[in-house]
Amino acid sequence: MTEQHVTADDSERTPPPLDHQAHRRTQRRRALVSSMLGNVVEYYDFAIYSTAASLVFGKVFFPTSDSVTGTVNTFGTLAVGYLARPLGGVLFGHLGDRIGRKIALLITLVAMAGATLLIGLLPGYARIGLWAPILLIVLRLIQGLAVGGEWGGAVIMSVEHAGARRRGLMGSLTQSGGSLALLLSFGAFSLLDGLDERTFLSWGWRLPFLVTIVMLGIGLYLRLKVEESPVLEAACDGGERTVKPRTPLWDAVRDRPRALLLGIGLGLGPFAAYSVLTTFALSYASGQLGLPRQLTITALMISSGGLALGIPLFAALSDRIGRRPIYRVAILLMMVNAFVVFQLIQTRQAAAIIIGFVISVSVLHAATIGLLPAILPELFPTRYRYTAVSVAYQLTSAVSGGLTPLFAALLTGPGGPGIIAVSVMMAALCAVSAGCALALRETRDVDLVNA
Structure with a gap:
């Protein structure tokens, strides 16, 4: 291993000159801030669609006398965005592994913001008929492609810029951007709660989509100032890879099939619990239980704020005691909680509902999903890390x-x-994740350059 390889991953072991240390600290901060805020922009755009899908789209784009059919159609378009994410992971992972992380992340940011702005301007079914849901699906597809390439690139930039002893924390702060985005999403719709139903359905719901233009400008400014990943540069300079991979996805499938399957399985349970609570639970609570819309939004806002704090706390702990013990305990508790949380919602009591969401999201989700930004990059080598991490995360x-x-x-x-x-x-999906956690080796001490 060359000296350059060592300093690319862990400057604490072989200190470089002071001026280089200062430069690396500056780039480390820029990488962290740009990845975190870029993730806020991307996931805010993705999250406001989920919120609007629960509250608005069934009436605006899929009008029907059968409310259940409208809800199913709406969640169907929601699923389109999720299903496009693995393809986005392959596409932008390929670009990130071959031409660099930075360029791929700039493209994902522009694509996501552009699609979100167009959704905010899209006429409803009453004005353009079937073109309304068709165009909505196309724009949701673009959102899915963009966010599919965003997460992997953002966490890899943070983790590859970090020192070896802080990868969990640095990666988790990028992940926290997603929870902050969810908080902003619910906050944006909460501010519109004073509007009457007619005004909200006419134009009020569009405002959270249109403010994306401001966030796009901030995100682009930050990302343009970040240099390429030092781990990638070290690998390109004669270490792990002297030739860029022609087919990163095939290399990952051929070389690390077990790691890919484990990476996919680790996210199944946490994603299921989180997605059900942040989308389906909104319509279930208001439509079938008759609860006010603001109550569940408030519960999600509080729990999302707790999630933004819980993710780095559990990740920092994993830097000290390891990833496996924290994840294993949390996923087993999540299996039990799958039955508890809906019992709390069905009490129709505000305090019980908020407690249920805080336990589910701020604690258990934070302790599982918050570790993946470190675990997944530690499972794969640099030459196809972007692709493998993106595909594993986005497929699940x-x-x-x-x-x-x-x-x-x-x-x-x-x-x-x-x-x-x-x-x-x-609970069944959590059980699959628990099995993968049992089979997972500890990754905390992996050298990223030679993973």
Whole structure:
């Protein structure tokens, strides 16, 4: 291993000159801030669609006298975005591994913001008929492609710029950007709660989509100031890879199939629980339980704020005691909680509902999903890390995060087995993740350059 390789991953072991140390600290801060805020922009855009899908789109783009059919159609378009995410992971992962992380991340940011702005300007079914849902699906597809390439690149930039002893924390702060985005999303719609139903459906819901233009400008400014990943540059300069991979996805499937499967499995349970609670639970609470819309939004805002704090706390702890013990305990508790949380929602008591969301999101979700930004990059070598991490994360997001709200709506519709079946579905996916956690080796001490 050359000296350059060592300093690329862990400057604490072989200190470089002071001026180089100062430069690296500056770039480390820029990488962290740009990745975190870029993730806020991307996931805010993705999250406001999920919120609007629960509250608005069934009436604006899929008008029907059958509310259940409208809900299923709406969650179907929601699933389109999730299903596009693995393809986005392959596309932008390929670009990131071959031409660099920075360029790929700039493209994802512009694509996401552009699609979100157009959704905010899109006429409804009453004005353009079937073109409204068709164009909505196309724009949602673009959103899915963009966010599919965003997460992997953002966490890799943070982790590859970090020292070896702080990878969990640095990666988790990027992940926290996603929870802050969800908080901003619910906050934006909460500010519109004073509007009457007609005004909200006419133009009020569009405002959270249109403010994306401001966030786009901030995100681009920050990302243009960040240099390429030092781990990638070290690998390109004669270490792990002297030739850029022609087919990063095939290399990952051929060389690390077990790591890919474990990476996919680790996210199934957390994504299922989170997606059901942040999308399906909104329509379930207001439509079937008759609860005010603001109550569930408030519960999600509080729990999302707790999530933004919980993710770095559990990740920092994983830097000290390891990733496996924290994840294993949390995923087992999440299996049990799948049955508890809906019992709390069905009490129709505000305090019980908020407690249920805080336990589910701020604690258990934080302790599982918050470790993946470190675990996944530590499973794969530099030459196809962007592709492998993106595909693993986004594939589980598509399968678990995208389809579970749709299945939950079907299970609780007329003739369905009811809410207990939703809990069984969530627990079963958590059980798969628990099995993967048992098979996972500890990754905390992996050298990223020679992973």
